Amino acid sequence: MNILSIGGSDPSSGAGVQGDIKVASALGVNCFSVITAITSQNSTKFSDVESVSPKTIEKQIDAILSDFKVDAITIGMVYDSDTIRIIHSKLKGEKIPIILDPAIESTTGGILLKKSALESFRKLLIPLCHVITPNVSEAEVLSGVKITKESNLTRAAKKLSSLGAKKIVITGHKFVKNKISDFVFENGKGRTISEDRINYETHGSGCTFSFALGYAIASKNTFYDAVKFAKRFTYQSIENSQKIGQGVKITNPKQDKIRKDLRSAITEFGNLKDSYVLIPECQTNFVYSKQDPKSVSDILGVSGRIVKAGKRLIVAGNLEYGGSKHVATAVLTMQKKFPEIRAAINIKYDQKTIEKLQRVKNKISRYDRTDEPAKIKNKENSSISWGVEHAIRNSKSAPDIIYHTGDIGKEPMIIVFGKTPKQVVRKISNIL
Missing domain, CATH: 3.40.225.10 (Class II aldolase/adducin N-terminal domain)
Structure with a gap:
């Protein structure tokens, strides 16, 4: 199986394309990559970001799609409108399932999506994707719905659906006591998948979830079963996370021989x-x-x-x-x-x-x-x-x-x- 990861470079390898490569290795699949931005971050802080030119992004996408069979595409960090437009223009005719993980702000505090690019994100990327996987705060930003109680999840999902999202997973809500839950929305109906809450912060769980979901969808699972697999895989990666720096733990997909x-x-x-x-x-x-x-x-x-x-x-x-x-x-x-x-x-x-x-x-x-x-x-x-x-x-x-x-x-x-x-x-x- 071949999965294409489009996103930012994270030198800490906690998230971004490097994080996706770790997940791919754990799942035993090939990971192609297209770098959209270079970040400077570690487990304690985010210090800088530099966009990759649209021309270079285009050439990277062409290099992969012209040579390899791609079973799924994950999209993470898309820093500005130019990046969004070129990705849209290159992928709009593709039949490959696309998993969109709206990377708006890093765990370490950096801005991953400019405010000026939000409208382009809504108009060009959301309708392009097979499924979108925002966390609660990202869902609030994209939908305009404040999520303060469980019923707000449905309102936010319906708003995202009206923007063109076909399937939606709002990750990481805490409305179920002592649980960390994902809200799965498909065909106008929502349901929740929960795991026991882990009470520490990690870097890279969003990327882990979206890549594992892409893998499960490409494996021809039903959407709900794919989400269940990605949820469980991510939970185990968080349980297996490592404190290798001075700040937050880094998620660590478990290698299984x-x-x-x-x-x-x-x-x-x-x-x-x-x-x-x-x-x-x-x-x-x-x-x-x-x-x-x-x-x-x-x-x-x-x-x-x-x-x-x-x-x-x-x-x-x-x-x-x-x-x-x-x-x-x-x-x-x-x-x-x-x-x-x-x-x-x-x-x-x-x-x-x-x-x-x-x-x-x-x-x-x-x-x-x-x-x-x-x-x-x-x-x-x-x-x-x-x-x-x-x-x-x-x-x-x-x-x-x-x-x-x-x-x-x-x-x-x-x-x-x-x-x-x-x-x-x-x-x-x-x-x-």
Whole structure:
């Protein structure tokens, strides 16, 4: 996945384009960048800002869009009207989802958007975006609505909607006791997502949220699910924030090796020649477990599915712990006997595929779903556990493959297991 970050340079790397690059690294995606302004700031103060010329901004945007596929665009600091106009002129025809984070004032006190540019911001950038993510004070400035109580959030969101905003998230309100909340507005209706309040200030949370939201939207989530993901990711980044200077803490997106390794393996799987032929009717999931998982909540998987679109694969969903039920349950069951097995993918059943897997010396087990007891069939998510237990009950070592040939209304399936996602992909690559 490729996300373009358009915004200011923050030498402290707490926010701005440098902050977005940190988030991209944690999420395992590529981050392109277009610098709109150079700031001089640290964790205690904001001392200077210098705009980048519109011509240079234009050339940066052209350089990226002429060469790379971009899945989402985030826009942060746009210091003046000239910057806004050139961004609008370059992006107005694009179909790429644009996430607009109205950076008006830095946590460290600097002005990031001139007052003289507010009207251009309202007229040119708000209608351009897929979603706008102001905090409460930014929403007040842009909407003209004073937000002193919860009902004002709806009024402010409706005003932003009238300016052309398609979807709105007003972040960081404190109208729910002991909570920090985001107000999500879509199709004329609003609802709130909350987390426990953290009682210290950080630098970079707004940028973290907008970039994570862009990632989740590009992953084909529903808008509400995308916001929930971004909210949780940002909350964890704030919890993980570090005091590395003399002032406010810097948000620190948590690096997750399990996430990084699984995303890399999914990309590798998608790049295999003819991998699309392995996608079953129910689509595919790919999972990777923590050490010693207690439940599927300890197993990372795609919250939607890996789906076939012609001859290519699309990851329709985020990587989330608990994102998979069926394939994760297979790994959870396998680990009870063979704890070294932490990764698995489900692929389409075909007898020729089984024969190919046998020829390259995989250990293969099977079970018959027609033997499944009625009480198991009638209990949700029990069939997979029963099947895997049945397939490995006499095994002294972990099988590479477990398959079944289906039942009435149940699609036949192959599950490929491994110690790591990379090992799973290697087993599949041997038959393509």
